[in-house]
Amino acid sequence: MSELVLYIGNKNYSSWSFRPWFALRALEIEFREQLVPFDMAAGNPAFSEFSPTNKVPVLEHGHLRIWESLAIMEYLNDLFYTKHVWPHEHDNRAHARAISCEMLSGFSALRSECPMNMRREPASLDVSEAARRDVRRIETIWRECLERHGGPFLFGHFTAADAMFAPVVNRFDIYRLTTDPAALSYMDHIKSLPAWKEWEAAGRAESWIVEEDEV
Incomplete structure (x- = not known):
C-alpha cells in the first residue's frame, strides 16, 4: 500500500487538521505528517501546491488527494475497515x-x-x-x-x-x-x-x- 501523507496546519489552531490526525494516531494507522504553517490571516500560498481549496487538511495516498476532514474519515474507513473508524453496526x-x-x-x-x-x-x-x-x-x-x-x-x-x-x-x-x-x-x-x-x-x-x- 502506498504511504499515507496528511497535510496539516498549525497544531495550536487548526481544528480541521486535528480531526483526521487525531483519528489516524488514536487508531494506530501509520501515516506521514506534513505540517505547512499558516502564519497569516489568509493562510499560506503554499497550500495551493497540494490542496484544491487552498485549505488543510489534505490526505495524499499515491496519486489520490482527499480534502475535507469528514471525507478523509470516510476514506480511512474504506481502507482500514478492521480499525472500526466508524462503528460496524x-x-x-x-x-x-x-x-x-x-x-x-x-x-x-x-x-x-x-x-x-x-x-x-x-x-x-x-x-x-x-x-x-x-x-x-x-x-x-x-x-x-x-x-x-x-x-x-x-x-x-x-x-x-x-x-x-x-x-x-x-x-x-x-x-x-x-x-x-x-x-x-x-x-x-x-x-x-x-x-x-x-x-x-x-x-x-x-x-x-x-x-x-x-x-
Missing part, C-alpha cells in the same frame, strides 16, 4: 455519521467565539446565548451517546465521531464552557489519550500566532 454507524455531519456544518456561534487554542490557559469566557445553545446541544449529544453505549467514548470504543468532536473538547476546557458531569468525564478520557497529549504538546511548542476564528 449500521444503526450506530448512521448515528455517528449524523452527529459528525452536525459537527461539520453546525455550531457556528461556538466556532466564531471560541476558537481552538492549545496554548490558552483555561479561563471562563462570557459567550453569547447562541454559543450557549451550541454548548447545550453538544452536551446532549455526548450524554445520549455515552448513556446508550456505556462510554468511555461516544460509541463505546474510539471512532471518527470522537475525532470530529475533539476540538470541542479543547474549547469546552480552555473557555470553561461546561459543568456537566458526563461531558467532563468524556473530556477527561479524550485528553488522556496519548494522541491528544502528543498534539497538545506540539501545539504548545509552536511560536506562530494567528488571529483567526476557525482554521
